[in-house]
Amino acid sequence: MDVNMGNVLGLVFANMHDTTLGDMTKNRTMGSVMFGGRYRLIDFPLSNMVNSGISEVGVITKSNYQSLLDHLGSAREWDLARKKGGLYILPPFGNVESTLYRGRIEALYGAMSFIKHSRAKYVVLSDCDVVTNIDYKPIVAAHIESGADITAVAHTGVYSSEDIKTSTVFNVDADKNVTSVLINPDISGTCTTS
Template sequence: MDINMGNVLGLVFANMHDTTLGDMTKNRTMGSVMFGGRYRLIDFPLSNMVNSGICEVGVITKSNYQSLLDHLGSAREWDLARKKGGLYILPPFGNVESTLYRGRIEALYGAMSFIKHSRAKYVVLSDCDVITNIDYKPIIEKHVESGADITAVVHTGVYAAEDIKTSTVFNVDGEGRVSSVLIQPELSGTCTISLNMFVMSMEFLTDMIRDSIARGLVSFEKDILQSKCRDLKIKTYEYDNYFSKLTSPNSYMQANMELLNPVNARKLFVPKRSIYTKVSDNAPAKYDINCTVKNSLIADGCIIEGEVENSVLFRGVKVGKGAKVKNCILMQGTEVGSNAQLNNIITDKNVTVDSEHILTSSTEYPMYVAKGAKV
């Protein structure tokens, strides 16, 4: 079956998992959190949709979305600056009856005027908590062939309790149909977890929103997936390619560090399926003749005079003479003074670490330094 991807609407939720990353989302949405040296988390679902042929995308926001607006701009980098279709920012209070949403259904209801004006036949919903390079076309084709009401993208694997307690877990029968749903359970081991990507028809989506709002239902996971899994035909699509699911600051740290392995980087950054982001005209990174850099991602605009090992440095980071940076994520504009030492540290934008200072923490609980802080 050949699906016309021009008949598919993409909806991205920028704020849905803000609490999982702690202080990193204190002043920004999850979608605008930086990742991998140059990207934002929203770059991945947006790029996946564009690469799949989806040319109409709405980004549903809730709060703290100024940095997200600055990043997306005209959406030219994602080829979504179009006369027909393109990118739409959907802030809260999208209609006079909507409120600051408490769940996914209320968020969709707030965007109802946008959704109703779309001519799409199918809808792809995605959050910003999964980092992957996925093609939505075969998922939509399987959804149509199966006659499902909802198709959920899932992965079956062995998970620790920390990862499962922030996830939705599906019990699936032999035909791939969901028989029961567990929401943020306290368990560990082999589970089928939701990757928070869903496919459904436009007709089903709009009917579900209207019916749920009329009944006072706000949570898609609890009130639809869990409560109605026996009434609805909810099918799963097993996804086995590379991905990272962000469930905590530690998982964010590990997801960045995994990119230091070229095997993982090649799985995420696939030829002909680029991950797009805002273009910044910075000078190339500058390396002092006496500096040392090992197994690290160094973005453009960085100035390295000291030692950097097993770290991810974003644009414009400066590491002074004699400074040692190991197992760290240093976001844009961070400055590390001469002879300072950092180990297992995450710094936000424009952090300054003075000369001779030492910051260290454990790999399980990396220290986070807030935006603009001076240490």
């Protein structure tokens, strides 16, 4: 299936897991934490989105995001300095009704005006701490083909309880449909995690 990635909006959560890094995120957002001496964590999801053909990306921020703004600059490094689409910084108080969000749903609510004004038909969400290469084209194609409301990227493997204590675990049926979700479970063994 050939997918028009121009119909896809990317959203990156810059602060979602700040507390997991303790002192490293005391004065900066997780997205601006250095990785490998050259990169910042935000570089990975931005590169994945741009390399997949997503040309409109919003970065949802919460607090301590000045170093993130300094790093992102004009967005030229990701080819997101554009007249149509491009990179947008979405501060926590995007509208009069919003407050400092406590979780992902409240953060999305704060960005709802941006999402509604986008001409994109689909939205790809990513946290900034996903340090891997992901091609979103086949994921979006599979999502469209399935007719599902939501598609999650997950991995099935053998995990210790320590490995997945801060993860989301999916129970899936034979058709890979999620039947239940466990948040921060105290389990081990073969699990499908996201």
